Amino acid sequence: MGGLDKRVATIEAAMEGLTDNMIVLAGGFGLCGIPENLISEIRRRAVGNLTVVSNNCGVDGFGLGILLENRQIRKMIASYVGENALFEQQLMSGELEVELTPQGTLAEKIRAGGAGIPAFYTATGYGTPVAKGKESRQFGERHYILEPAIQGDFAIIKGWKADWFGNVIYRHTAQNFNPLMATAARITVVEVEEIVPPGELDPAHVHTPGIYVQRVIQGTFEKRIEKRTLASGGNHANA
8 A cells, every 4th residue: 555655755856857848737727726835846946948837827926927037937838928027028028938828728628638638629719819820620600720638747736635645625716727737747746735644535525536646745835815805994884
């Protein structure tokens, strides 16, 4: 049973084997459910020329945004530029290659990669710049474009709770892209808030089965909020 234990003791061990030129799938949506410590370890390792697949690229100075500061990302496959001014600046200057992908298509490209499906047809993006250079085909009365699946060398994932065997539970909206990306890489590393012995997780509540996970590490998290919006005292009282 010892070989099934996916726990690693250090963040360095969690990211062992990451090198230049790799494809990294990074879970999260905005700053919700991002693997903060694994991202910091990528920065510390100073690996470069990476292709990073994520919904967005964090914010200036936090999340995936810290990898832009050292020019570690060569190409970003994402759904939007978002709140990151440095991301936008590097995109406009041409020093960062960006493949902007509709959010649902991005999710399906990753899901297909995890399922071993090489490509799929979707109507999303037909007749727009998204379709440029892609094969198209008509089914019935609608036109579709062929989108290739995405697979990665490393998937860095943020979970809430896991057991020693790598079975993972996500909490609320932090689930987002994490379960999809956990299935689509050669090495999936999950950092969680709590690791429990086998048998303590209700199997019906497990989102990512341990078969997809190679390494699990427990971390501590800042859980920064992108934008905090509070109602004024008067509005709150009137509500």
